[in-house]
Amino acid sequence: MGETIDLKLHVWRQSGPNAPGRFEDYTHYAKAIPTHASFLEFLDIVNERLILAGIEPIAFDHDCREGICGMCGVVINGRPHGPRKATTTCQLHMRHFRNGEEIWVEPWRAKAFPIVKDLIVDRSAFDRIIQAGGYITARVGSAPDANAILIPKQVAEEAMDAAACIGCGACVAACPNGSASLFVAAKLGHFNSLPQGKPELDRRVLGMVTQHEKEGFGGCSNHYLCEAACPKEISVKWIAKMNRDFIRASLRYAPPVERKEGYG
Amino acid sequence: MASSQVLSFTRTAIGQKALVAVTGIILYGFAFFHALGNLQVFLGREAFNQYAEMLQSMPKLVWATRLVLLVALITHVVLVVRLARRAREAKPAHYRFEERMDPSEGILRRYARQTMLLSGLIILAYIVFHLMHLTVGAVPGLFFVRGMAYENLIYGMRTPWVAGFYLFANLLLGLHLYHGCRALFQTLGLRHPQWDRRSFAMALSITAVIVGTNVIIPIAGLTRLVGGELPEDPQEVLRTGEEKHTVSE
């Protein structure tokens, strides 16, 4: 079955949102872990053993397990999604740990991401930010002919880079200010770079930035730890674009006036 | 889209941060011209005191500049403290391991961004001290005579702890601006792959002029490289100064 390793495992356990939490030592349940296992499979193995030992299994989020849904994510030894660059927790494999290595596993920490249980946090703040502008109001059809709307290759590629954001929240977890600037900037950048999104640019940036503030995220002070933690390597240049678009929108945007019936 | 309830510009972190950057640029600009002006200390006593007198002969300009700088400084500090408080609220709990070293980031750069508030507060204390010392002349024990800018500066720098504080504070200003000169373009959204390197190089050169000048002057004063012609005892300057006054009057 190939190589296995033993780990010194500490996991954050917290029974509910307002319950006190603490690290539990699960070294005993973290022995003989196959190096081919992903980090989530590793937690699965530990959970099976915990269940057999009559201990409540560790709660953690996951879905696709192939690095595309953005559901998984824990902080491993102080790093969101662990030590590997551009890798989600589900795509992180145990061969990247040394035999006998000490591992501390914690949830994302930010006021706007309250802990639900153990390693699970409530990221619905992201959904509300999307509701505040992360869409195009008019239906623009599905998959138009490739040449119906001309978009320069460069622009299309960049918009695609921004759209790579899976909304996992690692940027917030990494930020010393608990800011979701990288997430908001990526979503804004994706829409605002493309002709379908441009007509609503001002409203979108004002709406989403406002919602970001209301959710209690902090502001950006240019530490760029988000970019380093992002499993999709979203660039902080999108934050610069968000700042520019927000400043411009604040200066020039006037909400649309209700049109009266008829003319004049 | 929730456009009717948008927060006003200055209530958002981006808006506040933009004002921090703009006021930072104003302070930057002043520090640059101030440093250039101070370089004249190397032209000798006559030139420097004439320069000081020339500035004093334009009270309107002086007071307008002071007003702008005061407003900029207060805005900068108030917003920065507010942003920091907000950031602390947004991140109530910390990880078992704090931030890990990212090998691609230089130590200086990392240290600069982590200590912005600290370096800023020390700079603030320094600004107050500097004004008390050479503008108001209210630091007990330090030589000050109105109209003798050169002598005030030179005798101040001959006191080791004074020179040391000037040196230290200006190195911290360098650290502050090392982060600032990259950050301000990001904050204001003035970034583009075509300009990034040039705009950073420009801001860094300005920083180098500011810090270089402000670091050389205390060292030169302390080691008598500049102002060495002044007698060790400031009282002598006063006596000869009086003589000159009586002669010229």
Ligand code: HEM
């Ligand atoms: C000569 C005086 C000063 C100059 C030229 C200056 C310049 C700057 C510049 C250019 C920035 C970058 C703005 C940005 O991040 O986009 C900045 C940021 C900052 N300044 Fe200053 N500053 C000065 C004094 C101060 C003082 C007195 C404080 C006192 C607390 C301070 C605290 C800060 C902080 C904390 C930031 C980072 C703000 C953030 O990223 O959230 N600065 N400064």
Ligand code: FES
């Ligand atoms: S579980 Fe879907 S990205 Fe990791």
